[in-house]
Amino acid sequence: MAYTVLVTGGCGFIGANFVRFLLTERPNWRVVNIDKLTYAGNQANLADMADNPAYTFVHGDICDQNLINELFDRHKVQAVVHFAAESHVDRSITGPDAFIHTNINGTFVLLEAARAHWPAKDQAAVCRFLHVSTDEVYGSLGPTGYFTEETPYDPRSPYSASKASSDHLVRAYFHTYGLPVLLTNCSNNYGPYQFPEKLIPLVLNNAQHGKPLPIYGDGQNVRDWLYVVDHCEAITKVLESGQVGESYNIGGHNEKKNLEIVELLCDLLDKKIAPLPSGAARRSLITFVRDRAGHDRRYAIDAGKIERELGWRPRFTFEQGMEQTVEWYLANRDWMDGVLDGSYQSYYESMYGSRGAVQADKE
Numbered sequence: 127m128a129y130t131v132l133v134t135g136g137c138g139f140i141g142a143n144f145v146r147f148l149l150t151e152r153p154n155w156r157v158v159n160i161d162k163l164t165y166a167g168n169q170a171n172l173a174d175m176a177d178n179p180a181y182t183f184v185h186g187d188i189c190d191q192n193l194i195n196e197l198f199d200r201h202k203v204q205a206v207v208h209f210a211a212e213s214h215v216d217r218s219i220t221g222p223d224a225f226i227h228t229n230i231n232g233t234f235v236l237l238e239a240a241r242a243h244w245p246a247k248d249q250a251a252v253c254r255f256l257h258v259s260t261d262e263v264y265g266s267l268g269p270t271g272y273f274t275e276e277t278p279y280d281p282r283s284p285y286s287a288s289k290a291s292s293d294h295l296v297r298a299y300f301h302t303y304g305l306p307v308l309l310t311n312c313s314n315n316y317g318p319y320q321f322p323e324k325l326i327p328l329v330l331n332n333a334q335h336g337k338p339l340p341i342y343g344d345g346q347n348v349r350d351w352l353y354v355v356d357h358c359e360a361i362t363k364v365l366e367s368g369q370v371g372e373s374y375n376i377g378g379h380n381e382k383k384n385l386e387i388v389e390l391l392c393d394l395l396d397k398k399i400a401p402l403p404s405g406a407a408r409r410s411l412i413t414f415v416r417d418r419a420g421h422d423r424r425y426a427i428d429a430g431k432i433e434r435e436l437g438w439r440p441r442f443t444f445e446q447g448m449e450q451t452v453e454w455y456l457a458n459r460d461w462m463d464g465v466l467d468g469s470y471q472s473y474y475e476s477m478y479g480s481r482g483a484v485q486a487d488k489e
C-alpha cells in the first residue's frame with residue numbers, strides 16, 4: 127500500500143512547494159492536502175498537480191476535530207507534515223487571535239487525531255508527525271552566535287509565541303504518549319508562490335511598478351535566507367530518516383541585512399526589465415518606514431545537526447536561488463496579478479463549485 131501523508135496548509139507558499147516536491151520525488155506516495163484556503167491559501171499554487179491520481183485536496187479547517195478524525199480514518203494516514211498556520215509576523219501584531227486559534231488549537235487537534243489513530247507499537251515504526259516550525263521561537267540574536275537545537279526558546283511576537291506553544295505541545299505528546307513526532311525549525315524561505323506580504327515578493331512587485339519599497343527601521347535587521355526547495359528536501363529527509371522526538375534546525379548559511387536584500391532585488395530588476403519611466407535606478411524607490419513593533423534584530427541558524435546526522439545541505443547557493451526566484455516572478459505575472467486583484471480566491475469555485483463546501487475530495 128502506498129505511504130499516505132497528510133499535508134496541512136498545502137496551498138500556502140512552502141506547503142505547495144512541498145506537495146509538488148513529494149508528488150514528483152516520491153511518486154509512489156499518496157498526498158492528502160487539507161487547507162482552509164485563508165487569504166494565504168491559493169489553489170492555483172498546485173494547479174499543475176490537481177489531476178495527479180496520487181493527490182487529494184480537502185478544503186477544511188485543521189481545528190475541526192471531526193473532519194481531521196474522518197480524514198485519518200478514510201485515508202489511513204501514516205504521516206502528518208504540518209504546515210498550516212497563520213505565518214505573517216505583522217498580522218500577528220495587529221490581530222493575534224487567528225494565530226492562537228490555528229497555530230495552537232489546530233496543532234492540538236492534529237496531535238489528538240494522531241494519538242487516537244496511531245496507538246500500536248508497530249504503527250509507531252512507520253507513522254510520523256512532523257511539525258514545521260520556525261527559527262523565530264529562539265528569539266533574537268546579537269551580532270554574533272547562532273541558534274542551535276539547544277538554544278532556549280524565547281519567542282517575542284504573537285506569531286513566534288504561538289509557534290513555540292505548538293512546538294511544546296508536539297514535544298509533550300512525544301514525552302507523555304510516545305507519539306512519533308519530529309520538529310524542524312527553519313529560517314526565512316524565499317522562492318515561487320510566496321504571498322506578496324512577505325519582504326521578497328512584496329519588493330519584487332513594487333519595484334516592477336515603480337512603487338515605494340518599505341524598509342522597516344534602519345534596514346540592518348538580519349535574516350538567514352533559504353531557497354524553498356532546499357527546505358522541502360530537508361523536511362523530506364527528516365521525515366524519512368530523522369530520529370523520533372528530535373528537533374532539527376534548517377538554514378541556508380545566508381545571513382543578509384534587509385537593506386542588502388532589497389538593493390540586490392533592485393539591481394537584478396534594473397538588469398532584467400525596462401528602466402523606470404523616470405530613468406532612475408530602482409534603489410531610488412527605497413523608503414525607510416516606521417519599525418515593526420518588537421522587531422527581532424538577527425536570526426542565524428546552525429544547521430550542523432541535520433548535516434552531520436542526516437547528510438542534508440542546501441543544494442542552491444543564494445545567488446542561484448535568488449536568480450531563479452526573480453525569473454519565476456517575472457515569468458508568472460498572472461499569478462501575482464491574480465493574488466493582488468483577489469481573483470485567486472475564486473479559483474476554488476471554478477474548480478470545485480462553492481467555496482463554502484467542506485471538501486473537494488476526489489474519492
Ligand code: NAD
Nearest residue numbers: 135137138139140162163164166167187188210211213315
Ligand atoms: P503561508 O501563510 O504561505 O501558508 C499557510 C497555509 O495554511 C495557507 O494555505 C492557509 O490557507 C493554510 N491555513 C491557515 N489556517 C488554516 C487552518 N485553520 N486550517 C487549514 N489550513 C489553514 O505560510 P508559509 O510561509 O508557507 O509557512 C508554512 C509553515 O512553515 C508555517 O507553519 C510557518 O510557521 C512555517 N515556516 C515558515 C517559514 C517562512 O519563511 N515562510 C520559515 C520557517 C517556518
Ligand code: DAU
Nearest residue numbers: 213214215260261262313314323324325340341342347384
Ligand atoms: O524566520 C522564519 C520566519 O520568516 C517565518 O517563521 C515566518 O513565517 C516568515 O514570515 C518569516 O518572518 P519574517 O518576519 O522574517 O519575514 P518578512 O518577510 O515579513 O520580513 C523579513 C524582514 O524584512 C523582517 O526583518 C522585516 C523586514 N520587512 C518586511 C516587510 C514585509 C521590511 O523591512 N519591510 C517590509 O515591507
